[in-house]
Amino acid sequence: QDFAVVGETLQLLETPSDVAKLSLLIEGSRTSVGHALNERSSRSHCLVHLHLTQRSGSRIVKRQLLFADLAGSERIEKT
Numbered sequence: 001q002d003f004a005v006v007g008e009t010l011q012l013l014e015t016p017s018d019v020a021k022l023s024l025l026i027e028g029s030r031t032s033v034g035h036a037l038n039e040r041s042s043r044s045h046c047l048v049h050l051h052l053t054q055r056s057g058s059r060i061v062k063r064q065l066l067f068a069d070l071a072g073s074e075r076i077e078k079t
Helices: 016-029
Strands: 044-055 059-069
Touching: none
Parallel strands: none
Antiparallel strands: 044 059
């Protein structure tokens, strides 16, 4: 079962170069917002969900990878 995230975009990647370009795009588009513990927070979160398809002759193998960068955590006693 798939999920959707507000503001997500889909990109077709076919080569390692495509993956490298996407990583630069992701890094350049990340933003951060202050919160109750730190109004000038430099932390931002990022999710990257990859759907991979490998074809070898008539055989097709599909995989999914989910990368989550949660950019640190606050002290639990303050939250």
